[in-house]
Amino acid sequence: MTARIARNVIKSVLSRPQMDGDGAKVYRSIGTPALRNLDPFLMLDEFDVRAPGGFPDHPHRGFETVTYMLDGEFLHEDFKGHKGHLKGGDLQWMTAGRGILHAEIPANKNPSHGLQLWVNLAAKDKMIEPSYQELPSHDVAQVSPEEGVDIRVIAGESYGVHSPVLTRTPTMYIDVKLKKGKAIEQVIPDNFTGFIYTISGEAKFGGSNHISEAHHTLVLSNNGGTFVPVESLSDDCHFVIIGGKPIGEPIVQHGPFVMNTTKEIYQAFEDYQKGRNGFEGASKWLSSIAH
Numbered sequence: 001m002t003a004r005i006a007r008n009v010i011k012s013v014l015s016r017p018q019m020d021g022d023g024a025k026v027y028r029s030i031g032t033p034a035l036r037n038l039d040p041f042l043m044l045d046e047f048d049v050r051a052p053g054g055f056p057d058h059p060h061r062g063f064e065t066v067t068y069m070l071d072g073e074f075l076h077e078d079f080k081g082h083k084g085h086l087k088g089g090d091l092q093w094m095t096a097g098r099g100i101l102h103a104e105i106p107a108n109k110n111p112s113h114g115l116q117l118w119v120n121l122a123a124k125d126k127m128i129e130p131s132y133q134e135l136p137s138h139d140v141a142q143v144s145p146e147e148g149v150d151i152r153v154i155a156g157e158s159y160g161v162h163s164p165v166l167t168r169t170p171t172m173y174i175d176v177k178l179k180k181g182k183a184i185e186q187v188i189p190d191n192f193t194g195f196i197y198t199i200s201g202e203a204k205f206g207g208s209n210h211i212s213e214a215h216h217t218l219v220l221s222n223n224g225g226t227f228v229p230v231e232s233l234s235d236d237c238h239f240v241i242i243g244g245k246p247i248g249e250p251i252v253q254h255g256p257f258v259m260n261t262t263k264e265i266y267q268a269f270e271d272y273q274k275g276r277n278g279f280e281g282a283s284k285w286l287s288s289i290a291h
């Protein structure tokens with residue numbers, strides 16, 4: 001019987017709104033100077049964007065983007081003809097692998113609000129064929145252990161309910177809503193990097209009962225802790241708990257290219273500009289949704 005050890009909050013960072021893409025407001029969590037090395041995670045943005053803003057045509061290589069819509073509607077289109085329309089609760093797990101060129105744009109004038117997480121890929125997977133795992137809201141696994149506790153399992157497992165999403169880099173990711181006074185205990189696998197991002201409301205987090213409000217990243221201890229407890233202090237308590245197995249390889253990142261060496265980054269830029277090694281057709285492509 002393994003001992004039950006609570007993980008504690010060892011660092012709390014408030015995200016302030018900043019502009020990115022084309023007129024898009026983002027609360028950047030991971031990816032800021034204060035939150036760089038949370039291997040295997042490269043970036044977490046809480047985005048809030050209205051048309052005509054958005055994220056027009058841009059490439060990715062060497063990692064995965066996980067777009068989870070909280071509310072509003074987003075259009076997605078890539079250079080191979082793959083298109084998508086994401087609504088509140090929908091999930092898009094995109095494995096960019098060797099190369100994706102796409103655009104991500106709000107579908108209408110209403111605010112598009114959601115989270116985009118960037119998960120690194122191990123060297124062996126960085127140049128795999130691109131692929132998508134797209135789950136409409138009703139296909140996202142859900143569990144409600146008691147009244148006032150609603151959990152959506154984006155990846156991994158919570159209270160015995162598993163997500164169908166294949167995670168090449170082992171990842172757990174749950175979306176949690178708690179009414180005031182309700183509590184959960186979420187298992188985070190041993191040696192996984194773990195953190196919480198708060199979206200709204202107030203709660204006590206971790207074994208040390210760290211109190212936090214919205215737009216905070218709470219980094220969790222990784223000293224053998226097996227679970228993280230959370231107790232809500234408000235009815236609108238909403239947060240995500242994310243964990244992942246560190247990859248432990250060198251990271252060389254230049255914008256939307258994340259490889260292991262500078263040489264591979266130069267190669268990525270050349271492939272993108274010349275339309276090679278996964279970026280075939282990129283130089284002539286323009287999305288219809290951003291033009």
Ligand SMILES: Nc1ccc(F)c(C(=O)c2c[nH]c3ncc(Cl)cc23)c1F
Nearest residue numbers: 020021045047055058067104116255256
């Ligand atoms: N500057 C820059 C450079 C490279 C990018 F890939 C992006 C980008 O596409 C995003 C960065 N945060 C995001 N949040 C949500 C969504 Cl849907 C997209 C993004 C970007 F903005």
Ligand SMILES: [Fe+3]
Nearest residue numbers: 058060065104
């Ligand atoms: Fe993108």
